Amino acid sequence: MTRPLIARVDSAALAHNLGVARAAAPHSKILAVVKADAYGHGLTRTARALRGADAFAVLRVEEAAQLRGEGYSHPIVLLEGFFHPDELPEIARLRLRPVIHRADQADILARTKLNQRVDVWLKLNTGMNRLGIDPKRLPETLTTLRAAPHVGSITLMTHFASADEENDSVERQLARFQEATRNLGLPASLANSAALLRHPQSHADWVRPGIMLYGASPFASSTLADQTGEDIGLLPAMTLESKLIGIQFVHRGEGVGYGARYIAERDMKIGVVACGYADGYPRHADTGTPILVDNQLTRTLGRVSMDMLNVDLTPIPTAHVGSPVTLWGSGAVGGSADLRNRRAPCGCSGLPVEHVAAAAGTLSYELLTALAPRVRVEET
Numbered sequence: 364m365t366r367p368l369i370a371r372v373d374s375a376a377l378a379h380n381l382g383v384a385r386a387a388a389p390h391s392k393i394l395a396v397v398k399a400d401a402y403g404h405g406l407t408r409t410a411r412a413l414r415g416a417d418a419f420a421v422l423r424v425e426e427a428a429q430l431r432g433e434g435y436s437h438p439i440v441l442l443e444g445f446f447h448p449d450e451l452p453e454i455a456r457l458r459l460r461p462v463i464h465r466a467d468q469a470d471i472l473a474r475t476k477l478n479q480r481v482d483v484w485l486k487l488n489t490g491m492n493r494l495g496i497d498p499k500r501l502p503e504t505l506t507t508l509r510a511a512p513h514v515g516s517i518t519l520m521t522h523f524a525s526a527d528e529e530n531d532s533v534e535r536q537l538a539r540f541q542e543a544t545r546n547l548g549l550p551a552s553l554a555n556s557a558a559l560l561r562h563p564q565s566h567a568d569w570v571r572p573g574i575m576l577y578g579a580s581p582f583a584s585s586t587l588a589d590q591t592g593e594d595i596g597l598l599p600a601m602t603l604e605s606k607l608i609g610i611q612f613v614h615r616g617e618g619v620g621y622g623a624r625y626i627a628e629r630d631m632k633i634g635v636v637a638c639g640y641a642d643g644y645p646r647h648a649d650t651g652t653p654i655l656v657d658n659q660l661t662r663t664l665g666r667v668s669m670d671m672l673n674v675d676l677t678p679i680p681t682a683h684v685g686s687p688v689t690l691w692g693s694g695a696v697g698g699s700a701d702l703r704n705r706r707a708p709c710g711c712s713g714l715p716v717e718h719v720a721a722a723a724g725t726l727s728y729e730l731l732t733a734l735a736p737r738v739r740v741e742e743t
């Protein structure tokens with residue numbers, strides 16, 4: 364026996380979620396965003412499950428090289444482009460598509476002698492003020508790139524700051540993008556998961572879903588906060604589960620865990636779960652964070668330790684050492700056998716990672732990408 368903490372990655376769920384993206388953006392090609400080790404799900408297994416996508420997006424040349432080594436011939440976009448000119452020969456050799464997001468990068472690329480053609484994505488800053496050139500400089504940047512014989516196709520892109528919220532920022536950024544790129548006849552890409560799902564007018568030639576492919580809702584921090592991935596037809600790709608490795612009986616008034624941050628309101632039975640912040644579980648999840656024991660909803664108690672956390676067993680009197688615990692994802696017995704019938708025996712449908720994230724004051728993005736390397740991953 365090994366430590367019971369395990370992350371199950373469901374490749375059928377990944378493929379299902381890609382299908383949801385396709386159905387929502389039927390006229391666009393799909394750039395599957397698999398950065399950050401595929402949002403914690405593992406690059407290799409995720410790319411295999413998502414091989415039906417039209418292209419992959421990563422950040423580092425190393426990740427792209429890994430995909431090429433595994434035989435993928437899809438276009439691969441480097442979302443932060445090149446960091447140093449000495450990466451360009453490898454980028455060209457591997458046929459990667461760097462995002463050009465500063466004017467000087469266009470100059471450097473144009474000046475560098477390369478034997479292979481490099482297709483690029485040229486990023487405009489339309490209001491997020493993160494990466495991207497000023498739209499006013501687009502004409503001169505295009506002139507620079509087009510003058511270089513080794514620069515191939517150019518795809519224009521931008522990124523939305525608030526596509527997950529109810530305001531007009533998408534409309535404003537879209538208008539700025541359209542004004543700058545009108546009549547250029549170049550392919551374009553704007554939409555992340557949130558825009559893919561809620562702003563079809565932004566779909567253009569390529570959509571760039573990330574979080575939705577993993578089954579989580581991009582709307583969790585917004586006014587649409589109670590929407591989970593499941594509410595929008597997605598299936599959770601990662602289930603984090605463990606077991607009770609200890610039981611304690613505490614008396615009313617006694618403290619639980621470091622700093623005695625939880626004081627028992629009555630005599631109670633509590634469980635100790637093999638999962639802590641060194642596994643990627645959020646340390647800021649306070650007493651009351653939802654958790655399933657034996658597929659039944661209960662709450663965490665006190666501070667999360669490095670390797671363990673405590674749960675209230677009051678609603679689950681039969682719980683014992685070895686009882687299954689679901690930290691997030693589909694219920695402990697959920698599998699990919701029947702995607703439409705994934706209810707846990709209790710009739711509940713697992714525990715959305717969005718709910719755990721909300722209790723910890725963060726997003727599903729952070730929880731999924733924080734999964735620690737020491738956690739065993741099993742593919743179902």
Ligand SMILES: *Cc1c(COP(=O)(O)O)cnc(C)c1O
Nearest residue numbers: 396442522555556571572573574
């Ligand atoms: C990460 C990223 C995405 C994916 O965003 P989601 O909200 O996860 O869908 C899309 N485009 C760019 C440029 C990104 O950096």
